[in-house]
Structure formats: structure tokens, C-alpha cells
């Protein structure tokens with residue numbers, strides 16, 4: 001479905017191994033919303049980051065006391081994320097695996113929450129539902145971020161398949177069967193593209 005691997009896509013746009021300066025940028029972004037994380041994740045809790053990528057979100061989050069397990073199915077991405085975690089993380093484990101196997105890899109309630117950024121939009125609706133249900137087995141709550149269309153018909157020609165739906169479609173159609181306890185939109189940090197994204201918190 002994709003013309004390129006995720007490792008290739010990351011390599012074209014950012015340093016796959018974070019410099020000190022990169023990490024400070026990612027850390028500042030997490031720091032700016034740490035109150036939101038504490039409200040929804042609690043403190044010092046166990047978090048599963050699905051499609052963790054290079055660790056731009058979860059590695060800084062680990063420095064605030066969260067115990068992070070990241071999972072990604074691109075081995076080169078996993079290797080880079082492990083290096084980043086070693087350099088900058090606190091309690092971070094990066095696993096090579098498919099997010100659709102989390103219900104086989106982990107027992108029910110193995111985590112306090114799941115997080116995912118830039119993941120759900122890459123799958124068709126039925127698989128999004130499946131993936132949300134699986135997350136709500138391994139944890140009672142999830143936080144998800146997905147890019148949304150800023151204008152009707154917007155497309156990104158970057159060789160990666162994704163659904164660029166608007167906020168209304170996500171909330172009133174795709175996620176309507178789930179218990180969405182919070183949603184808001186904001187711009188992602190410039191360092192990862194500055195796109196408009198929807199943030200949702202879903203509870204069991």
C-alpha cells in the first residue's frame with residue numbers, strides 16, 4: 001500500500017537518531033502538555049505506545065516518570081528508536097511487532113493506557129475499530145492523535161497511505177461507537193510537520 005518504508009519516510013524529513021537539539025524540541029512539546037498527560041494517564045503509570053516510530057513522543061514522556069513500552073513493525077525504525085531511548089529515555093522498552101497482535105502479546109490490563117500518534121489514519125475503518133478494541137483490552141484508556149484535513153479534499157502526496165478525514169467524520173462516524181471522553185484539535189509541532197491533528201481520549 002505504501003511506496004516507501006516508514007524508515008525511508010522519516011529519513012527524508014528528520015534525523016532518525018536524535019541530536020541533543022532535536023530531543024530538546026520533542027521534550028519541550030511534551031512539557032507543554034504535561035498537565036493533560038497527568039490528568040489522563042495519571043503519574044508514573046505503564047504506557048503502551050503503538051506505532052511508536054523513532055520515539056518523538058514516548059521517549060520524552062519517559063523522562064516524566066512514565067514506564068513506556070513502544071511497539072513498531074519497521075525493524076530499522078525500532079533500531080533507531082532503541083538508540084534514541086538509550087541516549088535520552090528513562091524507562092523505555094521498544095519492541096518489534098505488529099500493533100494488531102497486542103492482544104496476543106500482552107494480557108488484559110497490562111498497561112494503564114495506550115497512546116498512538118499518526119497510526120489509526122493508516123487503516124480502513126474496520127481495522128481502526130479492531131485496533132481500538134484491542135487497545136481497550138490491554139489498557140482501560142487510550143489517547144490517539146491523527147492528522148485531519150484542514151480543507152475539503154486535502155491530500156498528502158508523500159507515498160504513504162492515509163485517510164485524511166475531518167474532525168466531524170472521525171467523531172460522528174468512525175469513533176461513534178466508542179466512549180470518547182475528550183477531543184480537541186491543535187497543530188502538531190513544526191518539527192514533525194505542523195499539520196492539524198485531532199486528539200481523542202477514549203475510555204472503556
Ligand SMILES: C[S@@+](CC[C@H](N)C(=O)[O-])C[C@H]1O[C@@H](n2cnc3c(N)ncnc32)[C@H](O)[C@@H]1O
Pocket residue numbers: 006050051052053054055056057071072073074077097098099100116117118119122192
Ligand atoms: C506516522 S508514524 C508515527 C510515529 C510516532 N508515533 C510519532 O508520532 O512520531 C507511524 C508509525 O507506525 C508504524 N506502524 C504502521 N503500521 C504498523 C503496524 N501494523 N504495527 C506496528 N507499527 C506500525 C510505522 O512503522 C511508523 O513508525
